[in-house]
Amino acid sequence: MAQDKNTAAQEAARKALEAAQAKKAKKKVEHTYTQVGQQSASKEELLAATRKNALPYRIGAIILWILAIVCEVLAILVFVHKIEFSFTVENPGYTIAWIVLLVLDLAFVIIGSQLWKKANHLDPASAKNKLRFWLHNNLGVIIAIIAFAPFIIIVLLDKNASKQSKIIAVVVAVVALAIGGLTSVDWNPISQEEMLENANIDTVYWTASGTVFHAYDDCSHLNNTLELMTGTATTAIENGKTRLCKTCEARAAREAEESLVSVVSDKMDQETAPSESEGGSQE
Numbered sequence: 001m002a003q004d005k006n007t008a009a010q011e012a013a014r015k016a017l018e019a020a021q022a023k024k025a026k027k028k029v030e031h032t033y034t035q036v037g038q039q040s041a042s043k044e045e046l047l048a049a050t051r052k053n054a055l056p057y058r059i060g061a062i063i064l065w066i067l068a069i070v071c072e073v074l075a076i077l078v079f080v081h082k083i084e085f086s087f088t089v090e091n092p093g094y095t096i097a098w099i100v101l102l103v104l105d106l107a108f109v110i111i112g113s114q115l116w117k118k119a120n121h122l123d124p125a126s127a128k129n130k131l132r133f134w135l136h137n138n139l140g141v142i143i144a145i146i147a148f149a150p151f152i153i154i155v156l157l158d159k160n161a162s163k164q165s166k167i168i169a170v171v172v173a174v175v176a177l178a179i180g181g182l183t184s185v186d187w188n189p190i191s192q193e194e195m196l197e198n199a200n201i202d203t204v205y206w207t208a209s210g211t212v213f214h215a216y217d218d219c220s221h222l223n224n225t226l227e228l229m230t231g232t233a234t235t236a237i238e239n240g241k242t243r244l245c246k247t248c249e250a251r252a253a254r255e256a257e258e259s260l261v262s263v264v265s266d267k268m269d270q271e272t273a274p275s276e277s278e279g280g281s282q283e
């Protein structure tokens, strides 16, 4: 009996230990790695690859923005009665027609701008000229102005429309312009210089769906991903991950600082020790 109790207690202790170990093991993620090969050898080849990655998004953005401006022109023509669909003869149908066109206009501006921002993250512009850099990243804001301001001006100048429909039209278009403009701003742009700065890291990690690459495979942002791609930073950039993760960047800076401190203290140790022949160390 006593021995039974003893083994039962041992069994319970063993189980508790196993559970604790399993819990500990669970915290560390077991990644599987896929090695990805590098294609571009030079900076020019890398930039050509990023341009190619961004091209479909740029074309998509431009097509959607053209559609947005077409919708605006149609909205203007409906508002000034240059176009009259059968249901626009009556006032309610007329209002619905230009409102629907302005909503489509806004949808095309917003989606086009998201594609444009995606293209700029795949293929960042140079930040050497600050104004050009801003205009390039926020082209969607300018498009939003082009897609709504002419409508507002024409409504205000229209002598035939009623005061009420002019007020509604201006309010709707100003709200649409504000929404379209704000959603088109790139609040966190990346420059070509920033991208190239981190392009010389030998081994980085990234996920299929992510937009950044990581310098450490135990980065907290990778805890939920089992399958990691690995390769050089240049390869990550070729695969559309143009930015180094902020967490990894901060950690690398911290580690560099710590190693610098140890190098400096090593050097101070050496300096206090009797100096060796300097000519000899160069050979």
Ligand SMILES: [Zn+2]
Binding pocket: 213, 214, 215, 216, 219, 220, 221, 245, 246, 247, 248, 249
């Ligand atoms: Zn990271």
